[in-house]
Amino acid sequence: MPSFFGDNMVLQQKENVAFWGNDSPNSVITIVTSWGSKAEVITDKNGYWKTSVKTKKGSFVPETISVKGSSSIHLKNVLIGEVWFCSGQSNMEMALGGFRKSKVLNAQKYIDIADNRTIRLFNTPRTASVLPSNDVNSEWQESNKESAKKFSAIGYIFAVELYEKLNVPIGIIESSWGGTRIESWIPKNDLLKYKSINFFDELPKEQNKQKKPSFLYNGMIQPFQNYTVKGVLWYQGESNRTQPNSYKDYMKDLIDAWRRQWKDDSLPFYFVQIAPFDYTKKKNGTSIRPNLIREAQSQITQEIKNTGVVVTTDAGDCNDIHPSKKEIVAKRLSNLALAKQYRFRNSSYRSAEFKSFKIKNDEIILKFKFFNNDKFISSENVKGFSIAGADKIFYPANIEFHKNGKQVILSSKKVRKPVAVRYGFEACFESNLETKSGLPISVFRTDQWQP
Numbered sequence: 001m002p003s004f005f006g007d008n009m010v011l012q013q014k015e016n017v018a019f020w021g022n023d024s025p026n027s028v029i030t031i032v033t034s035w036g037s038k039a040e041v042i043t044d045k046n047g048y049w050k051t052s053v054k055t056k057k058g059s060f061v062p063e064t065i066s067v068k069g070s071s072s073i074h075l076k077n078v079l080i081g082e083v084w085f086c087s088g089q090s091n092m093e094m095a096l097g098g099f100r101k102s103k104v105l106n107a108q109k110y111i112d113i114a115d116n117r118t119i120r121l122f123n124t125p126r127t128a129s130v131l132p133s134n135d136v137n138s139e140w141q142e143s144n145k146e147s148a149k150k151f152s153a154i155g156y157i158f159a160v161e162l163y164e165k166l167n168v169p170i171g172i173i174e175s176s177w178g179g180t181r182i183e184s185w186i187p188k189n190d191l192l193k194y195k196s197i198n199f200f201d202e203l204p205k206e207q208n209k210q211k212k213p214s215f216l217y218n219g220m221i222q223p224f225q226n227y228t229v230k231g232v233l234w235y236q237g238e239s240n241r242t243q244p245n246s247y248k249d250y251m252k253d254l255i256d257a258w259r260r261q262w263k264d265d266s267l268p269f270y271f272v273q274i275a276p277f278d279y280t281k282k283k284n285g286t287s288i289r290p291n292l293i294r295e296a297q298s299q300i301t302q303e304i305k306n307t308g309v310v311v312t313t314d315a316g317d318c319n320d321i322h323p324s325k326k327e328i329v330a331k332r333l334s335n336l337a338l339a340k341q342y343r344f345r346n347s348s349y350r351s352a353e354f355k356s357f358k359i360k361n362d363e364i365i366l367k368f369k370f371f372n373n374d375k376f377i378s379s380e381n382v383k384g385f386s387i388a389g390a391d392k393i394f395y396p397a398n399i400e401f402h403k404n405g406k407q408v409i410l411s412s413k414k415v416r417k418p419v420a421v422r423y424g425f426e427a428c429f430e431s432n433l434e435t436k437s438g439l440p441i442s443v444f445r446t447d448q449w450q451p
Contacts, residue, residue: 001067002223007076008140010120010171012083013058017228020050023069034064035080043069055080058168060118079118081169082162084337085229086155087185087221088236090178091275094322096156097149102322104153110160114148119159121151124175127219128209130202132187136223140171152176154235154272157330158337165338173229175220177210181239182250184216190253194246211239217257226261230341231268233333237293238274238321244292251300255307270308270336273297273442275323276316278428287427288451291443294424298353298442308336311351313424313431313440332439348372348437354444357421364397364418366408368441375405377434384429384443385410387418392449394422405436420447 001021011017019031019039029049031039041051053065058081065075086092090099096107121141127133141147148156152174159170177184183191191197191213200212210216234254240247259267273294280287301309310332317323338344350371357366364387368376378401386394387410397410410421424431424443431440 001073002135003138004122004136004140004173004224004227005075006139008078008120008142009075009122010079010081010083010140010169011055012228012230013055013080013168015055015228016052017055018050018052018226019067020048020225021067022047023049027069029067029069032066032068058082058166060169079120079169079171081118081171082166083171083173083229084155084158084162084231084233085173085175085224086152086158086233086235087175088234088272089176089180089239091238091272091322091326092152092154092174092233092235093176093178094153094326095150096153099322102320103324104326105324106327107153110157111145111149113160114143114145116144116163117142118169119143119163120169120171121147121156121159122171122173123151124173124220126177126210128203128212128215129219130200130215132218132222134223136175136220153326154330154333155233157327158233158334161331161334162337165334165344166342173224173227175224176235177216177220179239180210180216180236182236182247182254183213184211185221185236186214186250186254187217187222187257188214190257221258222261224261226263229262229267231270231337232258234269234271235329236271237297238277238290241274241279241290241293244289244296247293248296248299251296252304255300255304266306268306268308268337268341269304270310270333271297271300272310272329272333273312275312276318276428276430277321277323278318280427286451288425291425291429292451294443295445298444302353306340308340308350309442310336311440311442313429313443316428316430318428318430348374348439351437351439352376352435352441354423354441357446359418362416362418363409363411364421365402366410366421368406368408370406372437374435374437374439376401376408377405377436379432379434382433384424384426384431384433386422386425387412387415388420388422388447389415389417390419392420392447394420394425397421420449421445422447
């Protein structure tokens with residue numbers, strides 16, 4: 001069986017969880033669990049078998065699983081609880097212990113409590129493959145100070161948050177690789193419709209093999225097939241910033257492909273908006289392109305069911321593409337999961353969203369959609385809002401909050417007849433707009449003018 005069916009694994013509670021492997025053709029495979037569930041299946045002519053096993057309610061009691069065919073496998077110290085899959089590029093991959101010169105704020109707080117045998121971690125090694133793979137070279141580890149320090153900071157803090165709120169074992173599978181484009185994580189069949197994409201029939205020798213279309217899907221996603229998980233966390237987009245116009249379509253393709261793989265059309269998919277960073281300091285850097293990625297990420301959540309986005313306009317670093325505030329991101333992801341998957345009602349989990357605008361005299365009035373009784377808190381010197389007239393030249397706007405806390409009135413002495421608004425479309429925008437929930441709003445624009 002693949003390596004993730006191993007000692008110390010976590011299985012999703014109260015589900016028919018998938019099991020599969022290989023043996024001699026026409027062999028009888030029998031699975032017997034210590035909690036009383038059983039399954040039997042016969043391998044096909046190629047020796048492949050697949051079945052499912054019913055799991056019980058989550059428990060801290062270690063379980064065992066016996067798999068018998070032409071030989072036997074005995075899995076021990078198995079826990080049943082909640083399992084999540086996290087993936088993306090370097091900001092997801094960034095370990096609790098830091099990444100080169102970049103540090104994780106408050107990391108020591110989590111390292112100090114990391115000796116917890118009921119949180120389990122599966123770290124997928126970086127693997128690029130021309131063809132779809134069937135296995136990965138790793139194993140489940142119990143959480144301790146060493147394993148936690150080397151694991152995704154976002155994934156680990158997310159696990160701690162769920163563990164403390166749900167009081168069940170937590171399993172986190174991480175499969176990420178820094179500096180990768182989204183096309184690398186999408187199956188080839190889903191990318192064939194794009195004439196601009198070039199495919200490769202062999203692994204290139206140069207360093208950037210991880211950037212080739214489909215190679216990371218083949219090596220790091222497809223092996224998991226439909227290993228039963230509660231949902232997916234995704235943090236990627238920085239490497240697509242120079243060509244943002246196709247990102248929304250790629251994101252839809254990725255969600256659709258992964259849901260097909262996991263055989264779950266409503267598999268929860270929660271992702272992180274790329275954080276503030278001054279990309280104009282880098283090659284091909286512009287102020288608008290990264291904001292078009294953020295725009296696409298927000299739009300996805302409004303168009304595809306069971307998705308959500310964590311807005312990070314207050315959690316970046318203009319001088320570090322790997323910002324330290326991973327705890328903020330992980331907690332917001334956990335609040336999304338707790339509210340939508342586990343029906344927690346008291347958490348603020350969704351940022352206000354721009355809804356509509358109207359022009360009245362020389363002012364633009366913005367309306368927003370709020371959640372959980374959220375609203376704006378009037379504050380001075382709010383940054384980020386700008387307005388433009390028909391000449392398409394944007395000027396910083398004067399801001400007035402409506403007394404209901406849900407509308408914003410904008411004006412500028414330099415714009416007599418405003419027609420468009422942008423919020424946060426700057427080289428590195430860091431929000432100071434306050435809300436009752438503490439959640440920032442996403443960058444947005446009302447125009448569709450080409451950059």
